[in-house]
Amino acid sequence: MKYLERGYLEKDELPPFPSKERLRKKSVAYIECPQPIPCSPCYEACPADAIKMENINDPPEVDYEKCTGCMKCIRVCPGLAIFMLRLRNGGIGEVTLQYEFLPWLKKGDRVRLLNRKGEIVGEGVVNWVLPPERNDHTSLVRVEMPAELIFEVRAVKPVEVRK
Amino acid sequence: MPMTRFEDGRLQEHPILEFERKREVTIYFNGKPIKAYEGETVAAALYAAGIRVFSRSFRWHRPRGFFCAIGKCSACMMEVDGIPNVRTCKTYVRDGMQVRTQSGVPDAEKDVFAVFDNIIDRFFPHGSHYKKFTSPKPLRNFVTRQLRKMTGFGNPPKATFGGKAGYEEIDVDVLVIGGGSGGMSAAINAGKYGAKVLLADENPFLGGQLVKQTHRFFGSARHRAGTRGIRIAKILEEEIAKLENVDVRKETWVFGIYSREVGAFQRGDEDKLLRIRAKKIVVATGAYERTLVFENNDLPGVYGAGGVQTLMNVYGIKPGNIGLIVGSGNVGLILTYQLRQAGVEVAAIVEAMPHIGGYFVHAAKVRRLGIPIYTRHTILKALGKRSVEGAIISKLDENWKPVKGSERRIDCDFICVAVGLSPTHELLYQAGCEMKFVPEVGGIVPLRTRYNETTVSGIYVAGDVAGIEEATAAIMEGRIAGIHAATTLGYGGDEAKQELEEAVKDLEEFRAGPFGERICQGLEKCVIGSEVRI
Structure with a gap:
């Protein structure tokens, strides 16, 4: 379990990718939670029965065809391990992630894109947010970015601090 | 990355928390006025004001500061309003309070005897502090005596007790010591089946260490997963408030278990000595930091x-x-x-x-x-x-x-x-529970049955004092201890007995994963029945 020496997943440790077709249709939950820990709120929140988990200690497995992209799981994940992914036309991709820092991000904000190690890999634009007050202070932020980055970007930070 | 505003060392905003600062007051630290807000502890207010040296070490006058913030270490002891050896991390500010450091000359901050530490430091490597002047014995005794004069644990109290002192005798079915996750859960679960419960906690608030857990908890929805620890503290407190047969005593320090009688001190408008006669006792005193x-x-x-x-x-x-x-x-x-x-x-x-x-x-x-x-x-x-x-x-x-x-x-x-943490087990020792060193669960823990009853019949444990785990497991242990205490007193009938077995199974399932493996190995050594005696 190399990922436990590093604190992040390498390419070969990632869960299987959803197909391009699926990613184009609507957003899909992608869960980076490889370690067996006693945790199951995503499984319990899923109304589509898309998350497989036989025992509370099992890592979740998503059936990408069943997932409706409703975002119930990403709202509750205590590990901040769920990302909603989507591909749009024109080489644009979207990643929705949980965000718990000040200042809160707003639609239209430019953000730096960080990979799993915290390295800056580009810039993107916030195109939708679930405000923090609607989800007990965990905001959901959807960020537009180049399509090839959706399996890399796992955190964002504001480009400039708003006054 | 986050831009958070600070003023006077205090956070002005936070993504998760809201800090309600009450009335501004002034306390005096070695005579110097310090700004504070009601609801803050003395140590917190001093820290915000930039004060880092709270005391001097017993030997060699090394500076000591804040460490645990929950009254378990002694680095923050000071003289408060003439009373020595007050843990300032557990003492709340009051306008005009006089706080003095009690070691060092003239005070801990600018202690002239700290020069000893500097000199020793220059000629001998660290660690030699404890080896110098140790023999022959008369020299050691002489040096120790001189050193103690220069620092130490304060002077005899200058203040005399001016408050009202009261005394109260209380008879309860179940006494729960500690109002953290394990204790609150035990109180709720014994109380809901009708047992008369007294819940005592040293803090002016319930919740124990949940009050600082801003993250969402793991576990399943049944265990309130996805909910922040701070909210779980509130949810449990509300459940307790609904139970009329659960009496909550905050700012109450339990100091001894004498068979089924328990001594405690309750602070309030009238400071009180409590003599509590309890048929069952749940010890949920938590842990301290290593x-x-x-x-x-x-x-x-x-x-x-x-x-x-x-x-x-x-x-x-x-x-x-x-x-x-x-x-x-x-x-x-x-x-x-x-x-x-x-x-x-x-x-x-x-x-x-x-x-x-x-x-x-x-x-x-x-x-x-x-x-x-x-x-x-x-x-x-x-x-x-x-x-x-x-x-x-x-x-x-x-x-x-x-x-x-x-x-x-x-x-x-x-x-x-x-x-890591070590169980706060002093009361268990004092009560005569059989203890055992089990490194897998954090140190010295009591032997207990699968219902968390110790070797002293009627004394239960729940939470970190039974072995270091986390809050969800503590809540589950509290449930087991609480229900078992209630059923053995005749409350709840078959329904309670059934829930008890469910609760035990629930916890076993929770610990079944690889993260619970070590805990389970540890429990094998301290759960009576699976205990192999040498």
């Missing part, structure tokens, strides 16, 4: 991880500008994330094990913010004279020995030690 041996580990700026959480998340006080975290268990990882949420930088996390100790997802959360986690590394020393100015870390080889030449300096102004 420290780690490294050079200068007593320097102000070396804190317990939980101490920093208390300072930052309960009182909204900025612990420093940039921290170093020692230990990558869940506490260390969560604290790192919380520091960043409060706008405080973290230089690195060091971990002696070859892999991260806590949940991977917690590590990934801080790693993607760019915070390095150095596995197989340890801290060698803290740098600084009066407070932390940096640290030296080093790689470890296969035999856990520092690798020569791999030392490097980390710039930081505080260090959080997150290397």
